[in-house]
Amino acid sequence: MMKHIILTQQEIEHKTKRIAYQIYETFSDEKEVVLAGIATNGYIFAQKLADELNAISDLKVTLCEVKINKQNPLDKVAISLPAEEYTNKALVLIDDVLNSGTTLIYGVKHFLEVPLKKFKTAVLVDRNHKQYPVKADFKGLSLSTSLKEHIQVVFDTEEAYAFLS
Template identity: 35%
Template sequence: MKKYLLNTETVEKKLQRLALELIENNLDVPELILVGIEEHGVVLAKNIQQLIQKNSKIATELLTLQLNKKKPEAVTLSREMDFTDKVIVLIDDVTNSGKTLLYALKPFLNAHPARIQTLVLVERTHTLFPITPDYKGISLATTLQDHIYVEVDGDKVTGAYLA
């Protein structure tokens, strides 16, 4: 039996709110570089991109980032580009320890971006690394034994549950 934290309808509302927060906090920015961390972060990034395009005139660029979440030694982007003075938004489904978001910063550290922001659907409050998402759909206090899973069907996030 799955203990759902978010159902499809709630996820849609959270994504709408997250997109509006991004727009509000970046009104002075002509373009946002959305970087979805594979796999579910990419689906979230696509949804956020659509909502930004629907609700603002801010241009968006979507990239995907690959890394092994258990041993994040190599971090690769779907394509290279100049990130100088750009606003980058790293997007993932769940923060557990903060390790994934921390290592996902690697490709951008020497690029001199204007800002780097982080967005997650579910934030767990017991991170081991100094990462706190700028935008979060829901924040939960969980035990280390708890696992949070985000369900995706194609390009749609259908829910999140605690196991």
């Protein structure tokens, strides 16, 4: 299986910074923003965005992890924060790759059951092959691929990259 690098560590860092600025511009009238990262890579990406936001803004950034069973997305969604801590707040749901849209749409569905001030989505890579009508408000890279191709993001302690296989 051939790996084709589509994002290097430097490109991921650049795109993370750019998305952080977009989030800050969108939520500049807020005091706090909740970054809800979908486990596992979405949460790591949310942590990177939180670091950037803390460096460039005075927004209070609250992180939470969203666990969705990708094999059975109808299972209950688990959130690392109680609902009271994100109710009536600005929230960004974050994942690493938007493939079919299944994971993101079930995450969106969960958060629509709680009143929010503002709600946006962010992904590092948008694959443009969606089964559901969900879009990323903030995206690092938009890429049209065949249905047989797979995109994977790797967040190692030493390096980060995304590849197409």
